[in-house]
Each structure stands twice: as C-alpha cells, then as structure tokens.
Amino acid sequence: xxxxxxxxxxxxxxxxxxxxxxxxxxxxxxxxxxxxxxxxxxxxxxxxxxxxxxxxxxxxxxxxxxxxxxxxxxxxxxxxxxxxxxxxxxxxxxxxxxxxxxxxxxxxxxxxxxxxxxxxxxxxxxxxxxxxxxxxxxxxxxxxxxxxxxxxxxxxxxxxxxxxxxxxxxxxxxxxxxxxxxxxxxxxxxxxxxxxxxxxxxxxxxxxxxxxxxxxxxxxxxxxxxxxxxxxxxxxxxxxxxxxxxxxxxxxxxxxxxxxxxxxxxxxxxxxxxxxxxxxxxxxxxxxxxxxxxxxxxxxxxxx
Amino acid sequence: xxxxxxxxxxxxxxxxxxxxxxxxxxxxxxxxxxxxxxxxxxxxxxxxxxxxxxxxxxxxxxxxxxxxxxxxxxxxxxxxxxxxxxxxxxxxxxxxxxxxxxxxxxxxxxxxxxxxxxxxxxxxxxxxxxxxxxxxxxxxxxxxxxxxxxxxxxxxxxxxxxxxxxxxxxxxxxxxxxxxxxxxxxxxxxxxxxxxxxxxxxxxxxxxxxxxxxxxxxxxxxxxxxxxxxxxxxxxxxxxxxxxxxxxxxxxxxxxxxxxxxxxxxxxxxxxxxxxxxxxxxxxxxxxxxxxxxxxxxxxxxxx
Numbered sequence: 001x002x003x004x005x006x007x008x009x010x011x012x013x014x015x016x017x018x019x020x021x022x023x024x025x026x027x028x029x030x031x032x033x034x035x036x037x038x039x040x041x042x043x044x045x046x047x048x049x050x051x052x053x054x055x056x057x058x059x060x061x062x063x064x065x066x067x068x069x070x071x072x073x074x075x076x077x078x079x080x081x082x083x084x085x086x087x088x089x090x091x092x093x094x095x096x097x098x099x100x101x102x103x104x105x106x107x108x109x110x111x112x113x114x115x116x117x118x119x120x121x122x123x124x125x126x127x128x129x130x131x132x133x134x135x136x137x138x139x140x141x142x143x144x145x146x147x148x149x150x151x152x153x154x155x156x157x158x159x160x161x162x163x164x165x166x167x168x169x170x171x172x173x174x175x176x177x178x179x180x181x182x183x184x185x186x187x188x189x190x191x192x193x194x195x196x197x198x199x200x201x202x203x204x205x206x207x208x209x210x211x212x213x214x215x216x217x218x219x220x221x222x223x224x225x226x227x228x229x230x231x232x233x234x235x236x237x238x239x240x241x242x243x244x245x246x247x248x249x250x251x252x253x254x255x256x257x258x259x260x261x262x263x264x265x266x267x268x269x270x271x272x273x274x275x276x277x278x279x280x281x282x283x284x285x286x287x288x289x290x291x292x293x294x295x296x297x298x299x300x301x302x303x304x
Numbered sequence: 305x306x307x308x309x310x311x312x313x314x315x316x317x318x319x320x321x322x323x324x325x326x327x328x329x330x331x332x333x334x335x336x337x338x339x340x341x342x343x344x345x346x347x348x349x350x351x352x353x354x355x356x357x358x359x360x361x362x363x364x365x366x367x368x369x370x371x372x373x374x375x376x377x378x379x380x381x382x383x384x385x386x387x388x389x390x391x392x393x394x395x396x397x398x399x400x401x402x403x404x405x406x407x408x409x410x411x412x413x414x415x416x417x418x419x420x421x422x423x424x425x426x427x428x429x430x431x432x433x434x435x436x437x438x439x440x441x442x443x444x445x446x447x448x449x450x451x452x453x454x455x456x457x458x459x460x461x462x463x464x465x466x467x468x469x470x471x472x473x474x475x476x477x478x479x480x481x482x483x484x485x486x487x488x489x490x491x492x493x494x495x496x497x498x499x500x501x502x503x504x505x506x507x508x509x510x511x512x513x514x515x516x517x518x519x520x521x522x523x524x525x526x527x528x529x530x531x532x533x534x535x536x537x538x539x540x541x542x543x544x545x546x547x548x549x550x551x552x553x554x555x556x557x558x559x560x561x562x563x564x565x566x567x568x569x570x571x572x573x574x575x576x577x578x579x580x581x582x583x584x585x586x587x588x589x590x591x592x593x594x595x596x597x598x599x600x601x602x603x604x605x606x607x608x
Contacts (some may be wrong), residue, residue, distance in 0.1 A: 022363060024431060025370055031431060032364040059326060060336040062467035063367060063452055066329055070435060076413075077404045080393040085417055086424065087391055088456035089384040094516040101383045109380075110419045113389055115412070116456060118330055118466065120390065127328055148367055148452065152392035152420060162422065163366035211397040280504055 002199065004285075008235050011285070012158050027154035028162035032277075039291060040280045042302040043196075044146060044167050050192055056144040056169055061127040061164075063148035064118040069130070072256055075122060078217065081210050084120035084150040087113040106267040120150035124166040125271045129253040132172050135260055136267055140173025142181075146276075159234050159241050166253055168273040172254070174261055178268040182228075182246050185272050189230055189244050196298050198232050198243075198282050205229040205245065226250070233283040243278040247271050281298050306503065308331040308438040308589075315589070318464050322593040331458035332466035334358050336581075342370050343595060344584045346606040347500075348450060348471050351578055356494055360448040360473055365431040367452035367467075368522040373434070376560055379426060382513050382521065388424035388454040424454035429575045433557040436476050439564055440571055444477025446485075450580075463538050463545050463582050472577040476558070478565055482572040486532075489576050493534055493548050500602050502536050502547075502586055509533040509549065530554070536586040547582040551575050 009283060015021045021032030032040070034191075064086065070076065076083060087110065089099060095112060102109040121127065124147035146167045154162055171181045186202055193200045204219035205227045221227055226248045231240035248270045253259070259267045287294040291302075319325045319340075326335035336344070368390065374380065379387060391414065393403060399416060406413040425431065428451035436445060450471045459468055475485045490506055497504045509531045510522035525531055528553045535544035552574040557563070563571045591598040595606075 022435060024365070024434070025372075027429070029366050029368055029422065031435070034362045037362070037364045058338045059343070060341045061328065062333050062465070064330070064333055064454075064467050068329075071407050076393075076407050080395075080400050080403050083392060084420070085391045085414065086454075086456075087389045087414065088387060089380075091384075093517075096384050096515055099384050103375050103380050110389065110391065115414045117458065118333065125481070130328070131326060131335070150368075150390075152390075154421065161366070163368050192508070211400055213397075 002233060002237055004185070004233075004237075006233070006236050008157055011235060012156065014289060015158060015281075015284070019291065020284065021158070027156055027252070028160055030158075030161075033066070035291065036280060036284075039302070040165070040285060041278050043274075043279050043283070044165075044276055046237050046301060047167050047192070048144070050188065051144065051169060054142055054169075056142045058144050059128065059131070061121070061145060061147055063121045063150070065121050065126050067115065067117050067119050069126065070119050070122070073126075073253070078209050078214070079122070079207070082151045082208070083122060084151065084152055086116045086118050086120065088116050090114050120163075121147055122150065123271075124149055124168040124273060125170045128170045129257050129269065132254075132259045132267075132269075133257050135262060136172060138262060140171065140177055140261075140267065142172075143170045144168065145170070157235060159281050161277055164278075165276040166273040167276055168271050170269065170271045172267050172269045175250070175268045178249060178270045182248050182270040182272070183289060186228055186230075186246050189246070189272065189274075191231060193232070193279075196283065197295055197302060198286055200230050200232045200243070201226055201240075202230050205242065225235075232286070234278070234282050234285045241278055241282065242275070243282050244272065247273075305538060306541055308537075310540050313530075315539060316460065318593060319462060319585075319588070324588065324593065325462070330466070331460055334462075339595065340584060340588075343606070344469070344580045345559040347578075347583050347587070348469075350450070350469050350605060351496070354492065355448065355473060358446055358473075360446040362448050363432065363435070364450055365425070365449060365565060367425045367454070369425050369430050371419065371421050371423050373430065374423050374426070375423055377430075382518070383404055383426065383511070385514050386455045386457065386512070387426060388456055390420045390422050390424065391406075393421050394418050397514055400580070424467075425451055426454065427575075428453055429474045429579060432474045433476075433563070433573065434561050436558075436563045436571075437561050437571075439566060440476060441565060443525070444475065444481055444565075444571065447474045448472065449474070461539060463585050465581055468582075469580040470577040471580055472575050474573065474575045475569050476573045477561060479554070479572045482574045483552060486550050486574040486576070490532055490534075490550050491578065491579075493550070497534060497536070497548070497583075499601055499605060500587065502583075502590055504534050504547070505535045505544075506532055506534050509546065536590070538582070538586050538589045545582055545586065546579070547586050548576065548578045551577075 020036040209217040229242040230244040232239040513521040533546040534548040538545040
C-alpha cells in the first residue's frame with residue numbers, strides 16, 4: 001500500500017532545496033541541476049541499452065519543425081492550445097526603432113513580428129516521418145530520437161513542463177508488424193520500469209484533443225485502443241502521472257507523406273516515448289531525493 | 305598551404321550522401337545522422353574533460369527563456385533580427401474553428417495567436433545570469449551549460465543554422481578575475497583545437513548588431529577588445545568560420561540582475577562558447593567524411 005504523502009508545492013520546494021531543480025521564474029521551465037540531469041541521462045542510456053538488440057537507427061533533430069508539416073498533419077485542428085509558433089522581426093531600421101521604443105515603454109510588440117517557417121517540435125517523432133517517404137524496405141524501419149518537445153501548458157506542477165525531453169522509438173511497417181511491436185514494447189516498458197522499482201501500471205489513454213469536438217476524438221481513440229500509457233504516482237496517488245506512452249497512428253502520418261509498403265499499400269506507424277523528466281521525477285519521488293540512498297537494484301541498473 | 309577546394313553546395317551534398325546530415329526541407333535545420341552526432345558528443349565530452357580541473361557547476365535549461373529577460377537585457381535593441389518569439393493559441397471553440405478553417409484554406413493565421421511568456425534561448429548562457437543574483441562568494445562562480453540556441457538566419461550554408469548547440473562556460477567575479485579567465489581560455493581553446501589538428505587562428509570580433517546604429521556598437525566592441533573568436537576554414541578559405549567565441553560582457557548582465565562582489569561593487573561576467581555543430585563540421589572538412597580515416601592523434605583525443 002502506498003503510504004506516502006503527496007503535496008505538490010512541498011515536492012517542488014524540496015526539489016529546489018536539494019538542488020535538483022533551479023527556478024527560472026517561468027512556469028514549467030525550471031533548470032535541471034547536475035544530479036537531476038545525471039539521473040535523466042542514465043535512464044535514457046538504460047533505455048537505449050535495452051533497445052540495442054532492435055538496431056534502431058538514431059537520428060537527431062533540432063527542436064523545431066517546418067510550419068508546413070504542422071499544418072499538413074492537422075495538429076492545429078486537434079491541439080491548437082499546445083502549439084508553439086516561432087515569430088521573428090523581419091523589418092528595417094525604422095521598424096527596429098519602433099520595436100525598441102515599444103519594448104522600453106512596456107507596450108506589446110508582437111505585431112512587429114512575422115511568422116517564420118518553423119514551429120516548436122510538438123512530439124519528438126514528428127521530424128522522423130518525412131524521412132520514411134517512398135517505398136519501405138521489407139519489414140519496415142525503426143528509428144530512435146531524443147528531443148525537446150514544447151507544449152503550451154504553463155504550470156507550477158513539477159511534472160507538467162512547457163519544454164521537456166522525450167526518448168522515442170518510431171516503427172513503420174505493415175499494420176501487423178506495427179501493432180505487434182507496440183504490444184511487445186508495452187510489456188518491455190512495464191518490465192523495465194518495474195525493475196527500477198517504480199509502482200507502475202498501464203492503461204488505455206487518449207490525447208488532449210481541444211474543445212467539444214475533441215471529446216469525441218478522444219472517445220474514438222479509446223474505443224480503437226490506439227493509445228496506452230504507463231502511469232506512476234508522482235504528485236498524486238489518485239491521478240498517477242503518465243511517464244511513458246504508446247501510440248498507434250495507423251495511416252495518419254503515412255497517408256500525408258506517401259509512405260508505402262513493398263506491395264504499394266499504405267504503411268502504418270506507431271511510436272513509444274519515455275518522458276525523461278517525468279521518469280526522473282518518478283524515481284526521485286519513489287526512492288528519495290538523494291540517489292546515493294536508492295535501492296541497490298535500482299542503482300545497479302542506472303550506474304552499471 | 306591550404307590546397308583544398310571550397311564548394312558550399314558540394315559540401316552540403318556530400319554531407320547528405322555520407323548520411324552525416326538529413327535534409328528536413330527547412331533552411332538551417334537539418335537532421336544530424338548518427339556519425340555526425342557521435343563526433344559532436346565526443347567533442348563536447350572532450351571539452352568537459354579539459355575543463356574538469358576548474359570544477360564548473362553544470363546546469364541544464366530548456367531551450368526557452370523568459371520573454372521579460374530578453375526585453376530587460378536589450379536583446380531586441382541589438383539583435384531584433386535574430387530573436388525567436390513563441391506564440392500560442394489561447395482562444396475558445398469558435399476561434400479554434402476559425403484557426404482550422406484558415407489553415408485548411410492556406411490563409412495566414414498568426415493573428416489568432418498571442419505571445420507566450422517565453423522566447424527561444426538566443427545564447428546558452430542567458431538563463432545562467434539570473435542564478436548569480438545577489439552577493440557572490442569570494443572568487444566568484446563558474447557554470448557550464450550545453451543548450452540549443454536559436455538565431456533567425458535561414459540559410460542553405462551547412463555551418464549557418466537556425467537552431468544549434470553551444471557548450472558554454474560562464475564566469476562571474478571581479479573584473480580582473482573575469483578578464484584573466486577569458487584570456488587564459490582563449491589560449492586553452494586554441495591549444496585544444498590545434499591538438500585536433502584544426503587549422504585555427506584567433507581574432508578580434510564583433511556581434512551582428514542590427515542596422516545602422518549597430519555598426520557603431522560593433523566598432524566600439526572591437527575597440528574595447530570585448531569579443532574574440534577562434535576561426536577555422538570550413539566553407540571558405542578567405543572567410544573562415546567562427547567555431548568558438550569569447551565574450552567579456554563587463555557589467556551588461558550584472559547591472560540588470562544586481563550581481564555584486566563581496567565589497568558591494570558590481571561584478572563582471574565573461575563567457576566562452578564552442579559551437580558544437582561548427583566544430584563537428586570543421587573536423588569533417590579538415591579530416592574527411594569518415595572518422596575511421598582521421599589522423600590517429602585526433603581519434604585518440606575523441607575516442608579515448
């Protein structure tokens with residue numbers, strides 16, 4: 001039985017007191033101290049070691065994506081409230097003086113900017129799909145990425161961040177291959193997190209689709225069993241935090257980018273993502289603020 | 305004598321052919337393949353090993369900073385053309401439908417967004433300065449960060465990226481301490497890069513201040529010897545690329561954040577930054593597209 005106490009503000013303050021996080025004055029964008037970062041990187045390395053037999057190709061993208069991709073994929077239909085659009089100043093000397101004056105007078109200045117060709121990456125897997133374009137090799141492909149992901153949901157709750165890192169694996173292939181891969185990884189993920197002695201369980205889940213129409217999208221996603229999450233109590237016993245998610249996109253990405261199997265049929269994709277800051281916070285909440293005191297079995301996995 | 309040929313488009317295409325970079329359709333935001341990323345991480349680790357005796361504190365920040373900080377520090381007076389401002393949708397169901405319709409009709413939709421509290425980090429050191437606030441310990445402080453940095457200057461030239469990584473060291477202390485530290489690191493940086501057999505040299509430099517007023521700022525910066533760069537030919541023999549920079553800010557940051565020495569006088573700051581993608585590209589240009597063929601001395605330093 002879980003006899004720990006949960007106190008969001010208290011948890012935040014202890015994280016600060018132990019130097020695990022560093023306040024920045026921005027909601028959901030604190031700095032990470034050296035011990036926090038060491039735990040995060042070691043967990044990421046553990047996932048990569050566990051997945052090594054699968055021979056995923058590792059790609060690294062900057063945390064920005066093409067605006068056109070966000071538009072084409074319907075992200076602004078489904079999650080407009082989370083998107084981060086990047087705007088820059090493209091004016092002349094006169095307009096630059098206006099900008100300076102407005103900033104110094106404490107006035108708003110966003111109308112002096114124009115949208116750039118890029119937006120913040122909303123999920124680490126997004127830049128991967130266009131690289132699959134065309135005909136796939138037999139048995140499809142597997143790619144892994146680690147990247148910063150933006151979600152505009154400012155919060156003082158330590159597990160709800162505006163910008164955080166995901167380690168993702170992205171599988172493209174036939175519907176059967178992709179679904180079997182997703183199912184197998186749900187078990188692998190649970191097993192890995194349980195070896196770290198985290199009190200995790202999996203559940204069906206849905207994405208935070210926007211507004212009234214979004215509620216129907218979410219219900220349909222649950223009906224079709226497209227999304228699973230692994231949950232762990234971090235800031236609440238009753239509402240455990242999602243620390244890992246498994247998404248079967250069917251033809252959502254492959255139809256946009258024309259990704260086909262050898263027989264010409266559209267491929268399917270699925271991805272899984274570990275929320276690296278959230279796993280780090282789950283480990284800290286479960287095992288204590290000083291990793292030197294963590295159970296030997298957990299230390300051996302992370303500090304091999 | 306440098307007898308290599310320089311051909312920007314050819315260099316880009318060879319990087320793609322060797323799988324070192326992966327086109328994304330965005331200017332200055334290509335993906336990094338596994339070999340490129342391995343070189344980059346190993347160079348970063350080498351810098352960290354070289355600097356280990358200095359006992360810098362390592363902090364990790366997300367690649368976003370407070371909008372207010374950018375405003376207060378005068379970044380929009382000096383470099384408005386480079387800034388990246390993050391805007392999000394904060395409307396209701398009706399406005400969300402409008403947004404969807406505009407996107408689907410290929411119309412502009414930025415006026416349906418509002419500025420968030422955050423902007424993209426313009427230099428990896430920015431989030432560090434507020435953490436120095438108050439009275440400094442004797443002999444000041446030293447912090448290191450590695451982060452993604454945004455500059456709105458879309459380009460097809462492989463060394464000019466919109467989003468790239470800097471490994472920075474940031475020193476705060478008395479004017480004498482800070483200047484001596486900066487001067488010593490200029491020599492250490494040159495020595496380190498020369499052990500990697502890069503044909504580097506250092507030079508006085510200035511920041512890309514905007515517009516007509518900016519030209520005077522840049523001239524004054526050179527007069528005061530505030531900025532040095534280490535340069536290496538990567539895409540041109542005549543215009544070598546800055547791969548490392550050393551900046552003495554005097555009281556620019558400490559006056560904004562009230563950072564004082566023990567005697568109450570304003571402290572000074574300086575920083576140095578290695579442009580990790582640029583060093584990686586300099587190594588590739590100098591030693592070849594396959595690291596297996598690089599000189600033994602270089603390999604021993606990077607793959608110890």
